[in-house]
Amino acid sequence: MTKSEKIQIVAKLEEGFRASEAIVVCNYKGLSTKKLEELRNNARENNVKVQIIKNTLARIALENSDKKGLELKDTNVYLWGEDYLNVSKVAAKFEENNEFFQIKTAFIENEIADIAKVRALAKMPSRNELLAMLLQVWNAPITNFTIGLNALKNKKESE
Structure with a gap:
């Protein structure tokens, strides 16, 4: 060389x-x-x-x-x-x-x-994995709220 x-x-x-x-x-x-x-x-x-x-x-x-x-x-x-x-x-x-x-x-x-x-x-975890975890944490209350509303709606309809 x-x-x-x-x-x-x-x-x-x-x-x-x-x-x-x-x-x-x-x-x-x-x-x-x-x-x-x-x-x-x-x-x-x-x-x-x-x-x-x-x-x-x-x-x-x-x-x-x-x-x-x-x-x-x-x-x-x-x-x-x-x-x-x-x-x-x-x-x-x-x-x-x-x-x-x-x-x-x-x-x-x-x-x-x-x-x-x-x-x-x-x-x-990488940056993208951490962002995905954060999004899951942020979406959990909204998801649980909509599931609860849907269950309440179904209960009211069955009565």
């Missing part, structure tokens, strides 16, 4: 890392190509980017995007995106189903996060 190619890769990564709310670093050693493709497809559906990057290039891109302090060793696959819940969910779900895939570290909301935080965020 030439120096100009490396510079282009770092610039592209820097742009992606700067726009992201979460970056999760995972070990993929021993994972088959088919499984990696499965991870990429799942990530694409959730607007999460996945890429295997050399640690030196990733370190430079992370430092240039003001996301410093991640420990980068061995073989790593990087997951990042604008919604930290989606990134956490993709990583944690894939980790549950694959013994060779392990979350190592993360950078979430401008601070270094441990594995436990990534897993905890993965269990949280």
Whole structure:
């Protein structure tokens, strides 16, 4: 790889890392190509980017995007995106189903996060799920009121 190619890769990564709310670093050693493709497809559906990057290039891109302090060793696959819940969910779900895939570290909301935080965020409901729950709570009194009125109407008609 030439120096100009490396510079282009770092610039592209820097742009992606700067726009992201979460970056999760995972070990993929021993994972088959088919499984990696499965991870990429799942990530694409959730607007999460996945890429295997050399640690030196990733370190430079992370430092240039003001996301410093991640420990980068061995073989790593990087997951990042604008919604930290989606990134956490993709990583944690894939980790549950694959013994060779392990979350190592993360950078979430401008601070270094441990594995436990990534897993905890993965269990949280997404924004759309929370909105659906809120709508159910708001609709419950109206629904119960209309059911009661309908029952009262039926009772009055039967008398």
